Amino acid sequence: MLFRAASRTSTFEQTEVPMSRLLFLAVCGALLISQIASRSFADQAASPNPKQAPPDTKSATTVKTASPDAKSTPATKTTQKSLYERLGGEKAISAVADDFVGRMTADSKVNFTRKGTPKEWKATPENLTTLKKHLTQYICHATGGPQKYEGKDIKIVHKGMEITDAEFDAAAADLSASLDKLKVPKTEHDELMKIVGTTRADIVEKKLGPPATTPAPIPPMTTSKK
Ligand code: HEM
Numbered sequence: 556m557l558f559r560a561a562s563r564t565s566t567f568e569q570t571e572v573p574m575s576r577l578l579f580l581a582v583c584g585a586l587l588i589s590q591i592a593s594r595s596f597a598d599q600a601a602s603p604n605p606k607q608a609p610p611d612t613k614s615a616t617t618v619k620t621a622s623p624d625a626k627s628t629p630a631t632k633t634t635q636k637s638l639y640e641r642l643g644g645e646k647a648i649s650a651v652a653d654d655f656v657g658r659m660t661a662d663s664k665v666n667f668t669r670k671g672t673p674k675e676w677k678a679t680p681e682n683l684t685t686l687k688k689h690l691t692q693y694i695c696h697a698t699g700g701p702q703k704y705e706g707k708d709i710k711i712v713h714k715g716m717e718i719t720d721a722e723f724d725a726a727a728a729d730l731s732a733s734l735d736k737l738k739v740p741k742t743e744h745d746e747l748m749k750i751v752g753t754t755r756a757d758i759v760e761k762k763l764g765p766p767a768t769t770p771a772p773i774p775p776m777t778t779s780k781k
Pocket of ligand 1: 689693718719
């Protein structure tokens with residue numbers, strides 16, 4: 556079968572094209588168009604819009620850092636600091652000793668100069684300087700600091716001062732007031748008070764108990780005469 560494709564008014568020579576050839580050309584054309592179309596979509600997907608912002612790697616890292624995995628933190632990082640360090644070291648402890656000595660020496664309940672006892676002490680500037688220096692060394696050393704205590708043995712130095720429990724309690728209250736004044740946190744305050752409390756046995760000589768009473772004489776056994 557032949558297809559008459561030319562118009563009668565055409566100036567070109569009339570051409571007769573077989574139907575099978577036309578069909579073949581149509582199929583080829585359709586295939587070509589579909590290939591071009593699919594190619595242009597693939598190209599679009601591979602090269603995104605250049606105006607689109609790149610992924611924010613910085614903020615992603617920040618998120619990771621802001622919420623670290625607690626379980627992965629090594630246990631060694633949580634090592635406890637010594638009381639000496641937590642108190643603020645020698646400078647802070649020296650400030651405590653200064654305030655404490657000032658309070659104790661002015662406190663009549665403590666009777667620091669030991670007036671009326673066999674071991675009176677003079678609060679001269681030299682004695683006070685030595686006392687503050689040794690007290691600072693003592694506290695530094697007792698709380699874990701590297702300082703060496705250069706004073707006398709605590710039991711020997713207080714021997715014969717006839718210090719009572721009540722006087723020791725008054726001195727402890729003065730230390731507590733110094734720690735509060737210098738804004739030492741409760742944990743460190745209580746730890747230091749505990750350490751100083753252990754010196755009581757070496758410092759206190761006179762135990763204040765109830766006044767000694769002479770026991771009433773036991774009445775002699777009487778035998779009743781019949
Ligand atoms: C009622 C309580 C206390 C009284 C009346 C008292 C009295 C004294 C006196 C008079 C001295 C001077 C001794 C001297 O230089 O010969 C002294 C020294 C000293 N006291 Fe106390 N004290 C008391 C409590 C404490 C406490 C609780 C501590 C513990 C931290 C302490 C630690 C020392 C130290 C380290 C020295 C210096 C020793 C030296 O320089 O060789 N005292 N005390």
